[in-house]
Amino acid sequence: MISGNLLRRTTLSTLIGATVLGTALLTGCSDNKPAGGPPMGPMPVTVLEVQPQKVPSSVEVMAQTEGARETEVRARVAGILVKRLYQEGETVKAGQPLFQIDRSSYEIALAEAKAKAEQTSREMNRLKSLIEAKAISQKEYDDSASNNAIAQAALRQAELNLSWTIVTAPVSGTTGRAAKSEGNLITAGADSLLTSIYQSNPIWVRFSLGDSDLAKLAGGRVTNKNISGVELILADGTVYPKTGKLNFLASNIDTTLGTQALRAEFDNHDNQLLPGQFVRIRLLTGERDGVFLVPQSAVVQTEQGPLVMLAGEGDKVTPRPIQAGEWRGKDWVILGGLKAGDKVIIDNLIKLRPGAPVAPHGPGEKPGAPAPAKDAAAPAKEAAPAPAKQG
Numbered sequence: 001m002i003s004g005n006l007l008r009r010t011t012l013s014t015l016i017g018a019t020v021l022g023t024a025l026l027t028g029c030s031d032n033k034p035a036g037g038p039p040m041g042p043m044p045v046t047v048l049e050v051q052p053q054k055v056p057s058s059v060e061v062m063a064q065t066e067g068a069r070e071t072e073v074r075a076r077v078a079g080i081l082v083k084r085l086y087q088e089g090e091t092v093k094a095g096q097p098l099f100q101i102d103r104s105s106y107e108i109a110l111a112e113a114k115a116k117a118e119q120t121s122r123e124m125n126r127l128k129s130l131i132e133a134k135a136i137s138q139k140e141y142d143d144s145a146s147n148n149a150i151a152q153a154a155l156r157q158a159e160l161n162l163s164w165t166i167v168t169a170p171v172s173g174t175t176g177r178a179a180k181s182e183g184n185l186i187t188a189g190a191d192s193l194l195t196s197i198y199q200s201n202p203i204w205v206r207f208s209l210g211d212s213d214l215a216k217l218a219g220g221r222v223t224n225k226n227i228s229g230v231e232l233i234l235a236d237g238t239v240y241p242k243t244g245k246l247n248f249l250a251s252n253i254d255t256t257l258g259t260q261a262l263r264a265e266f267d268n269h270d271n272q273l274l275p276g277q278f279v280r281i282r283l284l285t286g287e288r289d290g291v292f293l294v295p296q297s298a299v300v301q302t303e304q305g306p307l308v309m310l311a312g313e314g315d316k317v318t319p320r321p322i323q324a325g326e327w328r329g330k331d332w333v334i335l336g337g338l339k340a341g342d343k344v345i346i347d348n349l350i351k352l353r354p355g356a357p358v359a360p361h362g363p364g365e366k367p368g369a370p371a372p373a374k375d376a377a378a379p380a381k382e383a384a385p386a387p388a389k390q391g
Contacts, residue, residue: 042357044367047311047343050292055333057288059216060233060326063207063281065273067198068265071171073098074192076164077106081184081194088177091271092169092197099167099194101186106162113151113158120148173199174275198275203268205232205244207281208259217285222249222262229284230264235277237330242267292338293331298346299324308334309352311343311360317352 079101086098124144131141169175176196180186186194209222218226232240248263264281266273273279299306305321312318322337338344343360345352352358361367 042315042359043348043351045311045345045352045358045360046347046363046365047360048294048298048346048363049341049343050294050334050338051340052290052292054287054289055291055293055328056228057216057285058231058326058328059209059213059283059285060280061207061209061213063205063232063264063279065275065277065279066204066206067173067200067275068202068204069171069173069197069199070275071173071197071199072193073167073170073195073197075099075101075167075186075194076188076192077101077161077186078188079103079105079165079186081180081182081186083182084178086175088175088195091174092172094169094172096169097166098169098175099180101165101167103162103165106158106165110155110158110162113155117148117151117155120144120151124148167194169197171197171199173197174271200271200273200275201268202265203273203275204247205264205266205279205281206261207264208254208257208261210257210259214260222246222260222283226285227283228286231282231284232264232266232273233280233282235279239282239329240266240273240279288325288333288335291325292334293328294322294334294338294344295346296327296330296332298344298349299332300349308338309345309349311345311358315358315360317345317354317356317358319354 081099082102083100084098085100086092086096092098124141124147127136127141127144130136131138174197176198178195179193186192214220214222227246230244230246232244234240244264244266246262247265248261250261253260294308298308299322300308306324307319307321310318310320320337320342323335325333325335327333345358345360346363359367
């Protein structure tokens, strides 16, 4: 029994010793490891070496398109709407039938007016021969002529009413949603609106200029002399291929918004633009010389203002505050803060820190690969003597 306890104590001591030894070995191994990973090399970045250039100066604002004509299509006579004769949203021509109103009551009214007109015409012709024979008084004949004229006018009105049961397009353009459905009672008053037609060629674009925009123009106002052109920018950032012109300029400033209302006109023969689209209008105001173009993604907005990151002396990151102007396509016009030859970093901006080393390369170029390591065995091979020639 004593020998068994002694055996268990010996085994337990052996396990504890092994555990302590293993822990010491692990601690020693961990102490031999380096504190961090291998140092990282300079960050590869794409740089754009900027040069001063001449670009058009402009003012760019939000705008919305509208049809050159927005015509309401209204019913001229009352009745039940029987049928819609067009597809909502399609392009129609002037005079094209759009709606059919029940015509039965107007056909009856036309028949009555026609019978009445024929009767008064016969009566006037009968009295005409009598007046020539002086068998009746002049008043009787004059009354008959007046009754015939009234009947003929009523006949003409009845014919018009019947024709108006077919509602046609007053102008050519794109139709809107129908305001009434088949079976609805149409009245000829305020409830007579059936649809609208939008004439989209040419198309108009409405916009306004605020005080800050007007301040960029010579004299602080829009005139024919300080606006050299009008461009339209679509929602995807592309420029509409056709230039426009101003066709309306408000003569006063809106006292509520503090803006001046303007309107431009663009050719829209292919119907690329639809009424109601939100676009941007660019008013060309001349040219700026000695400015720089920098991609919009390279400009960093801070609380102190916009800045760009340069690959400065020794290829180290150097922040540079700038004076930004307007956008020009996908670039930002830089009015001040840069000089010719500055290398503006245009990517990996979020990873950069001032003073950090970078490895710059031009746009479209691949980052420079590290130089290949020399083979240690190569010199030994070169030093080995050539085998002797055997005779």
